[in-house]
Amino acid sequence: MSEENNPLKDSVKPQFGASGRKIVYDENGKPCRACNTLLDFRMVTNKKSTSSPSGSISAASGIAATAATAAGAAPNAKACPPDVEELGRSTWTLLHSIAATYPDNPTKNQQENLSQFMNSFSNLYPCFHCADDFREYIKKDKIKVTNRDEFGKWLCNAHNEVNVKLGKPKFDCNLWKERWKDGWKDGRCD
Numbered sequence: 001m002s003e004e005n006n007p008l009k010d011s012v013k014p015q016f017g018a019s020g021r022k023i024v025y026d027e028n029g030k031p032c033r034a035c036n037t038l039l040d041f042r043m044v045t046n047k048k049s050t051s052s053p054s055g056s057i058s059a060a061s062g063i064a065a066t067a068a069t070a071a072g073a074a075p076n077a078k079a080c081p082p083d084v085e086e087l088g089r090s091t092w093t094l095l096h097s098i099a100a101t102y103p104d105n106p107t108k109n110q111q112e113n114l115s116q117f118m119n120s121f122s123n124l125y126p127c128f129h130c131a132d133d134f135r136e137y138i139k140k141d142k143i144k145v146t147n148r149d150e151f152g153k154w155l156c157n158a159h160n161e162v163n164v165k166l167g168k169p170k171f172d173c174n175l176w177k178e179r180w181k182d183g184w185k186d187g188r189c190d
Contacts, residue, residue, distance in 0.1 A: 106146075
């Protein structure tokens with residue numbers, strides 16, 4: 001049977017990407033850019049990698065990439081929308097930094113603000129698959145906002161649940177302040 005006459009051609013979609021991760025498709029059956037790695041997204045959309053060998057981008061090359069894109073050339077991957085890995089790293093950095101600067105003795109208003117923020121975050125996160133998982137986690141283990149240490153450990157445990165799902169090692173949540181607030185005792189952050 002020729003490819004043009006194959007009724008399964010458009011309905012058969014890869015279940016796993018080149019990274020070995022399951023491909024996440026949106027409600028329209030398209031691969032979710034924010035839910036998949038760039039490698040996997042490119043694999044299922046038949047796009048070729050256009051990133052530079054160094055994988056880094058400077059302000060000048062960012063401007064050049066923008067100009068090149070406008071002229072029809074392929075942009076550097078770092079000047080493109082984030083994939084699930086970059087989005088995840090950036091998000092955890094933001095959330096742990098919020099925990100690190102959250103008051104030791106927050107007011108009721110600060111507690112309500114943080115709780116509302118986390119709930120809103122779980123509804124607005126760009127990777128809908130990740131957002132669904134995070135909402136389920138919040139249902140299972142209510143957001144703890146009474147003080148900095150409680151929130152920091154709650155967030156660390158939420159992060160560890162994601163790490164386990166991704167096959168990554170768990171972080172010792174007793175060390176969350178060293179990692180995200182004070183820096184390591186060995187002085188490497190000084």
